[in-house]
Amino acid sequence: EVQLVESGGGLVQPGRSQRLSCEASGFTFDDYAMHWVRQRPGKGLEWVAGISWNSAGVDYADFVKGRFTISRDNAKKSLYLQMNRLRAEDTALYFCTKDIVTTLGFGYFDLWGRGTLVTVSS
Amino acid sequence: EIVLTQSPGTLSVSPGERATLSCRASQSVSSGYLAWYQQKEGQAPRLLIYASYNRATGIPGRFSGSGSGTDFTLTIRRLEPEDLAFYYCHQYSSSPGTFGQGTKVEI
Numbered sequence: 681e682v683q684l685v686e687s688g689g690g691l692v693q694p695g696r697s698q699r700l701s702c703e704a705s706g707f708t709f710d711d712y713a714m715h716w717v718r719q720r721p722g723k724g725l726e727w728v729a730g731i732s733w734n735s736a737g738v739d740y741a742d743f744v745k746g747r748f749t750i751s752r753d754n755a756k757k758s759l760y761l762q763m764n765r766l767r768a769e770d771t772a773l774y775f776c777t778k779d780i781v782t783t784l785g786f787g788y789f790d791l792w793g794r795g796t797l798v799t800v801s802s
Numbered sequence: 803e804i805v806l807t808q809s810p811g812t813l814s815v816s817p818g819e820r821a822t823l824s825c826r827a828s829q830s831v832s833s834g835y836l837a838w839y840q841q842k843e844g845q846a847p848r849l850l851i852y853a854s855y856n857r858a859t860g861i862p863g864r865f866s867g868s869g870s871g872t873d874f875t876l877t878i879r880r881l882e883p884e885d886l887a888f889y890y891c892h893q894y895s896s897s898p899g900t901f902g903q904g905t906k907v908e909i
Contacts, residue, residue, distance in 0.1 A: 723903075724888075724890060724901055724902070724903045724904045725839075725841075725847065725890055725892075725901040725904075726901065727898055727899050727900065727901070739897060739898070741898055775846060775847070780852075784897070785894075785897055786833075786835060786894055786895065787894055788835075788837040788849065788852045788892060788894050789837075789839075789847075789849065789892075790849050790852075790858065791849075792846040792847050792848070793846060794845070794846050795846060
């Protein structure tokens with residue numbers, strides 16, 4: 681089955697770190713760029729970060745630059761998001777998404793996971 | 803960064819009627835690189851339309867996209883109860899890709 685399954689969410693204190701994971705199945709993972717998109721409570725969708733098929737290209741939204749790091753392990757068909765110095769405003773449902781191209785830029789998202797919820801609160 | 807503004811915020815439509823959703827960009831979306839996603843309550847978004855007017859695999863023919871430049875439209879003909887959802891437009895012509903704030907379709 682073609683799917684993306686996120687994990688790693690939970691309750692975390694402000695200023696602490698959390699690592700999200702996304703496991704892919706049913707398609708050739710290393711043929712595509714991958715992204716994280718988030719949805720804050722009651723809000724719309726926000727692109728967070730993207731990574732090219734071979735990790736040579738990465739890009740971040742301004743609001744996470746310097747705090748979040750996206751990475752992937754093609755052998756494990758997995759995508760990761762290391763989130764440091766978390767803030768209350770990072771509270772959101774984080775979706776793993778698959779691009780339709782190998783590199784960053786000019787791609788839309790044709791497969792989404794169900795998301796993992798990160799709550800930043802003391 | 804291209805800002806996408808969707809209207810209306812909420813659209814109330816009866817089953818069998820047509821729904822017209824608008825997405826306006828703050829600057830031209832080159833090559834028509836605009837997609838539409840449907841998100842039902844508690845579910846992940848699903849790709850409906852890409853490159854302005856192309857239906858994604860498995861999407862019913864009652865969904866259609868149109869537009870170019872800064873003005874894009876998603877039309878749902880003969881609305882069905884299962885179409886109750888939020889709809890988001892997404893431009894991927896320039897980095898960072900951005901989403902509209904969404905339109906809620908009420909039946």
